[in-house]
Amino acid sequence: MDNEQVLILRAKKLGVLIRDARQAAGKQIKECAEALEVSNYMFGAFERGEKSPSLPELEILAYYLDIPIKHFWANQVISEAPHPTEEIEMESFLDKRNRIIGVLLRNARNEKGYSLKELSERTDVPSSRISRYEDGKNAIPLPELEVISRTLDRSTYDFLDQQSQVGEWIVEQSAVQDFLDLPKELQDFLSKPINRPYVELAERLSHMSADKLREVAENLLEISL
Structure with a gap:
């Protein structure tokens, strides 16, 4: 296709x-x-x-x-009716977001080592249009952003807002959805306050380098011997 x-x-x-x-x-x-x-x-x-x-x-x-x-x-419809949220300044938000996405897009293209012409040939999106996208002058239709992202070995999620009130809401909603996607047994485990130390330990370990984790494992092994 x-x-x-x-x-x-x-x-x-x-x-x-x-x-x-x-x-x-x-x-x-x-x-x-x-x-x-x-x-x-x-x-x-x-x-x-x-x-x-x-x-x-x-x-x-x-x-x-x-x-x-x-x-x-998603591949399925939703059923629960949500609640209305506060209004935001649309023009300012869209202008800022388009410029941020443009910068991220240009950085991704440069990291991949593609010229505008090469990216255009690989995506069938005119180079002049990509240039306007990168300058933040034009909004990028989502399907085009997805095609360009895949070509640059990026996820569309890499371009999601994470800073404004909308971005904070997106992060919060994603965290809730990720939790709901977990097996029920794991949800129950994470929900119990008594298990919080284990969760915090797992979080700290997740930020350690492979070498540091290896060192911790070796120290634990020495203690157990």
Whole structure:
């Protein structure tokens, strides 16, 4: 399957997930369009898969609908109606996020050693368009960002907001979802206060280098002998 077909299919699937999220939240197209500051027609085009929102627009939509951002990469619909959240300054947020994503994209391309022309040839996205994306002048439709990310050996999640109030919310929601995805036995273990020391120990160990972990293991072995 070539990149053009991938973009078309991804846009259609994304549209289904956007519609599902809106309906689960009990929102009208007009309300979501106003939240993103796009026309009703444009939001409808998002849902029909005729157009695709950018990652920052998806972040705003997830925040507005109070759903995990990972929903837009899921293979199933959601059912629980979320709660409304406070408003944010859309124009400022989108402008800043597009510029940040552009910088991250350029850094990833440079680290990979690709020129604009080479990246364009590998993704079928015009080099002039990629240049505008990197400059933060244009928002990147999510399907294109996914294709470019894969070509640069990056995950789309690498471009998610982690700093603004929306980013903090995304991190929080992702943490909750990750916990819910754990086996029930592990959820029960982590939920008991008596097990907190073990969790904290595991967290400290996770930040150690391989050499340091080996040293700890050797010391424990000496103690047990």
